[in-house]
Amino acid sequence: MSERRMYDKSSPMMKSMAGHINCDIAEFSENYDETAPPVGLDMDGHDTFLMGPKAVMLDSFIVDLLNVDTSAQTFRLKLLLNMDWEDDGTIEPETKAKRVLTKHSTFAETSTASFGSFNRGSNGGDHSRSFNGGVSKSFNGGAQTGVYKTGKYVLKPHFQDDAQASTWNPEVVLVNAIADEDPIEAGSKFHSVKMLAGRPVISRTVLYQPECRCKFTFSNFPFDETDLVVRFGSNKWNSEQVNFMWSHRLRSMGRNSYNAHSASRNHNDPSKAMRRQSSSLRQSVDQNAIGGVGLSEFEIVRVRVETDEKDVNSMQRYDNAQGAFSQAHLIIRVRRDPFSYLLRVATVAELLMFLEVLSFLTDNSDLSARFSISGTIFLAMVSLYGPMADNLPKVSVVTRVDKWHLQNFFLLFVSNVENLMAFMFRGVINRRFMENFESVLGILYLFFVIKNFNWFVAPLKEREEYELLLDWLEDTSDWLKEKFLPWRNKNKGRKSVAAKSWGTAATEVRGAVRFKNSVIKHD
Numbered sequence: 001m002s003e004r005r006m007y008d009k010s011s012p013m014m015k016s017m018a019g020h021i022n023c024d025i026a027e028f029s030e031n032y033d034e035t036a037p038p039v040g041l042d043m044d045g046h047d048t049f050l051m052g053p054k055a056v057m058l059d060s061f062i063v064d065l066l067n068v069d070t071s072a073q074t075f076r077l078k079l080l081l082n083m084d085w086e087d088d089g090t091i092e093p094e095t096k097a098k099r100v101l102t103k104h105s106t107f108a109e110t111s112t113a114s115f116g117s118f119n120r121g122s123n124g125g126d127h128s129r130s131f132n133g134g135v136s137k138s139f140n141g142g143a144q145t146g147v148y149k150t151g152k153y154v155l156k157p158h159f160q161d162d163a164q165a166s167t168w169n170p171e172v173v174l175v176n177a178i179a180d181e182d183p184i185e186a187g188s189k190f191h192s193v194k195m196l197a198g199r200p201v202i203s204r205t206v207l208y209q210p211e212c213r214c215k216f217t218f219s220n221f222p223f224d225e226t227d228l229v230v231r232f233g234s235n236k237w238n239s240e241q242v243n244f245m246w247s248h249r250l251r252s253m254g255r256n257s258y259n260a261h262s263a264s265r266n267h268n269d270p271s272k273a274m275r276r277q278s279s280s281l282r283q284s285v286d287q288n289a290i291g292g293v294g295l296s297e298f299e300i301v302r303v304r305v306e307t308d309e310k311d312v313n314s315m316q317r318y319d320n321a322q323g324a325f326s327q328a329h330l331i332i333r334v335r336r337d338p339f340s341y342l343l344r345v346a347t348v349a350e351l352l353m354f355l356e357v358l359s360f361l362t363d364n365s366d367l368s369a370r371f372s373i374s375g376t377i378f379l380a381m382v383s384l385y386g387p388m389a390d391n392l393p394k395v396s397v398v399t400r401v402d403k404w405h406l407q408n409f410f411l412l413f414v415s416n417v418e419n420l421m422a423f424m425f426r427g428v429i430n431r432r433f434m435e436n437f438e439s440v441l442g443i444l445y446l447f448f449v450i451k452n453f454n455w456f457v458a459p460l461k462e463r464e465e466y467e468l469l470l471d472w473l474e475d476t477s478d479w480l481k482e483k484f485l486p487w488r489n490k491n492k493g494r495k496s497v498a499a500k501s502w503g504t505a506a507t508e509v510r511g512a513v514r515f516k517n518s519v520i521k522h523d
Helices: 002-006 012-025 107-114 248-257 260-265 270-282 339-355 357-361 367-390 400-424 431-456 458-462 464-484 486-522
Strands: 054-069 074-085 091-097 117-120 126-130 136-140 147-155 192-196 199-208 211-213 225-233 242-246 298-312 323-336
Touching: 012 192, 012 248, 054 248, 054 298, 054 323, 074 225, 147 192, 211 225, 225 298, 242 248, 242 298, 242 323, 248 298, 270 298, 339 357, 339 367, 339 400, 339 431, 357 367, 357 400, 357 431, 367 400, 400 431, 431 458, 458 464, 464 486
Parallel strands: 054 242
Antiparallel strands: 054 074, 074 199, 074 211, 091 147, 117 126, 126 136, 192 199, 225 323, 298 323
16 A cells, blocks of 8 residues: 555655656756767767756765764765766667567567567668577568667667766766765666656766765754765866756755745744654655664754855866866755763763752851862762763864853852851851851852753754653643543633633624614614
8 A cells, every 4th residue: 555655646745756857857958869979078079168068967865874973073974876967879769679470480489589689780771680599580671560669768789888988977076075985886887878757868876985074063062963065076077068966856855944934834833844854854864774863873854955166276186277166065964962961961960060059058167078068079070071072073162061061160169169258257257147148049059050051951942852842741741630630620621611601692692782783773
């Protein structure tokens, strides 16, 4: 049932896919031209002055996010890259021979004929079928009766042996890769012919596993989100020769993700926006991946694409060529999972900050007892802060967790100063007044600790987990009220029935008054 629904042409998914294909094919010429010359290895058959730059349509699928190293600001992933372009001079319609059955043909002849090789002459008039058993049949003058077109297109015979070396290809390279990354599958070196809305195009799919470097953002750590950018380009063809463009499927996903109107429209229904976003991710990210999905440290939340032109001067190229080169950017938005840090570091640190209140309640004459509490807590906070700081690169960036820890350290320092002042003025100020005043200071200390923690975890309210938590708390609260406070539900039901009855009575009275007024006006 699911397979039938998946391939149903009337389903919304298939309609959306057909719309994307129609938008992609609009970038190529309208019809197949059998008289067009091959593009050639040096683009001799493509006049850029008359036809413009050759369009290369890109599409990608993220197989897995292997590693994200925030300290080195590098990432490694596995992705499939598909490239489509037109080259009518290297392809031809696929033809097959019909199997002719006569009364005198034997089973061996017909079975061998079905697997025979069809040879077409250079003049196109003589067609013969040769069989492995030594039997041959000729169709002179009636060649059309023995051959039919399948509706597909294939590479011409002299291009099939080594398509990679004999036909034009866009020479795509990874611009921001740390090393020269080549496809890791040998089968990806062969070109194929694909049909897009009835238009044959040359297609090549390669599998990359690159390690790339890009700029990371750490200011909101551990609630940070980072754009992992993979830049595709060509060192051989400039923007006047080749124009890289992304498939409309990925471009439409980028618009939906960053459309302010759709964001405001879905603000009242976050669950609908989450479903739409997860549906888009399933089309570009493998849901069986280990990295980027599920329990990994970094989760892929959005995929979008951009195209750009990079100006290159003669000092950046060995052939002293200058100009702009077309680039295509695959931007993968990832966010860190903060719950491991909240559970292992933030929760423990917050409990230690609460324990500092005990120093305000200890006898002010025992300074060693107060300093032992505050000093132990201070050292424990330092030991918790160290491992978290080691996960960040040694850059001059003050993160969110840095600010939170610094404020906690400042509160601990103020608490130690208060302990010292209380010990120094214990004989000057009234003892009863000092105890009450320190209780007030302890409450004030707790207020600032809680305020600081609320500021630290504020980004959690922007995540879908927060919405799910609120829904769970609301459902749990309703269940507890029904379980342990049944009389409140009865009273609530009576009040609602009474309100409905009063509302109905008021509506009837207003209707009677309107009817009376209309009768008076009519008279």
